[in-house]
Amino acid sequence: MRTVSFGMNISLDGYCDHTFANPDEALMDYFTAMMDGVDLFFFGRVMYQLMFPYWEEVAKAQSGTAAENKFAERFSAIDRVVMSRTLTGGDEKTRIVPSDPAGELLRLKQQPGKKISVDTVSMLPELISAGLIDEFNLVVHPVIVGKGRRLLEAGSLQEKLDLKLVETIRFKSGCMALHYESCTKSIIS
Template identity: 75%
Template sequence: MRPVTFGLNISLDGYCDHMTLNPGEELYDYFTSMMDDVDLYFFGRVMYQLMFPYWSDIAKDQSGTAGENRFAERFTAIDRVVVSRTLESVQGNTRIVRGNPAAELLKLKQQPGKKIAVDSVSMLPELITAGLIDEFNLVVHPVMTGQGRRLLDAGSLHEQLNLQLTDTIVLKSGAVALHYRKQ
């Protein structure tokens, strides 16, 4: 089966609001290198709409920094599935799935290919409960925001998920990239 990985930037106090974090060339390079092993992204509607058309415009216009441009080119080249009941259209190599994210991800996981990257906080508890997430890549930024979306809401998991730390990278910005695997 294909491995499924979840990756996200997060503040030290557990919030996932991308507007409060300060990326940088090193962070873009880190996430770009992670995409070498990924051939499918699995999004929720909100994250998809945050990412597109923003990154596809940067890839097309080369309007970002060198790191942003490399990230945008690689990111937009990867096939995508977006789970949404309301989204009417998507762009490029994206298809819409209307229901049951866990069943759809299980089907995709059973197909041949590289890793599937999940990029959706809203579906995370359901996908963890279904046993579908194999790896977690969290980049913890040295900032406390005190507001925003939490990685997991209280009571959203039915049982504890134990993980094994497999890699740690300290970035020059002070952010720490943590790679965990399910035990």
């Protein structure tokens, strides 16, 4: 059974907009290392379009810092499933699925492979409620932004989800990487 890991940058006040974050080299190295055990990304359309083709272009042109280029190369090499009713097609690394995110993730989780990285907040309540997220990797940035998309909207979960803190990494930039495991058994365990 594959592990499903949710990862996200977040402000101190709970917003997940990538425009407030400007990761330094140490944080980029952390993000790159996080992909070592990952062989599949599971995206919603918005996050997919935010990340691609940007990082693929950085990887091809080697237009970032050394740490950004390394991240871009690793990130671009991983296969991805994108949940979208509006996108069509895909490519050799991208498969578009139009509906049933929880069903699709459950099917993928049961297949052989390495870790699945979920990097989208739009489907998070549904995936948590289905018991499909095994671990959470949140990078808390030392900023209060006051607007944007929240990690979870009020009332989006039927029940609370208990988590166990596994690891904390403190960066010189003031960011904190928090790694939690879900205390709830998966629906397929």
